Structures are given as C-alpha cells and as structure tokens.
Amino acid sequence: MIAAVERRFRTLKVPHRLEWLSHNGTAYIARQTAQVAAALGIDLLFTPVRSPQSNSMSEAFVKTLKRDYASTVILPDAETILTLLPEWIDGYCEVDPHSGLKFRSPREFLRLSA
Known part of the structure; x- marks a missing residue:
C-alpha cells in the first residue's frame, strides 16, 4: 500500500479521498493494515463476507x-x-x-x- 501511494502520488499521503477495496483476508483486516491506511489517508473497504x-x-x-x-x-x-x-x-x-x-x-x- 505504501509503495503504491509513493509511486502514484510521489508522497506518503494521498491528496484526496481514496478507497482501497479488498476481500476480508487476514492481512487486509489486520490492525496494522488499518493503521498504515489511516496514515496514508486511505479508507479501507471490504467485500461482503462469503x-x-x-x-x-x-x-x-x-x-x-x-x-x-x-x-x-x-x-x-x-x-x-x-x-x-x-x-x-x-x-x-x-x-x-x-x-x-x-x-x-x-x-x-x-x-x-x-
């Protein structure tokens, strides 16, 4: 996520509201992932379970x-x-x-x- 934001925006904070859609895999719902997303200015969204x-x-x-x-x-x-x-x-x-x-x-x- 960090690398994608750096490559796309050449900074560590998105310049506008951005949503990151993923499934509910362990890596995506982890607290650390949510913290990184928040620091980058990204809103995490998840597909419905099952x-x-x-x-x-x-x-x-x-x-x-x-x-x-x-x-x-x-x-x-x-x-x-x-x-x-x-x-x-x-x-x-x-x-x-x-x-x-x-x-x-x-x-x-x-x-x-x-």
Missing part, C-alpha cells in the same frame, strides 16, 4: 480492461498505463455495451433506470 459475487465482479472488470483496452496498445511503463486508465474506465462505463445490462453501457443503464 460473497463470491463481489470478487467475481471485480475480476471480470479487470479481465475486460486487459482484454479490450490494455491488449490493444503498447504499454512501455506504469506511467503510460496510469495515463490511459481514466480513458479506459470511461469507455467501459459510458460507451461499451454490457450484455447483463441489455446491451447498454453502465451509465446509460443507470440514466434510463432513474
């Missing part, structure tokens, strides 16, 4: 980003990935149709459901 659906959704999201976005460009370093990631996530949420949402993007589905 909820494989939560893990499946996050793994599917990562798999889709790798397959549909990361595999289509040359990625020489982490900086390039971090630069492209917001555009990929926006495309995933705003443009790409999802079969589970009647072939609408997530944002389109939410707008039509409201």
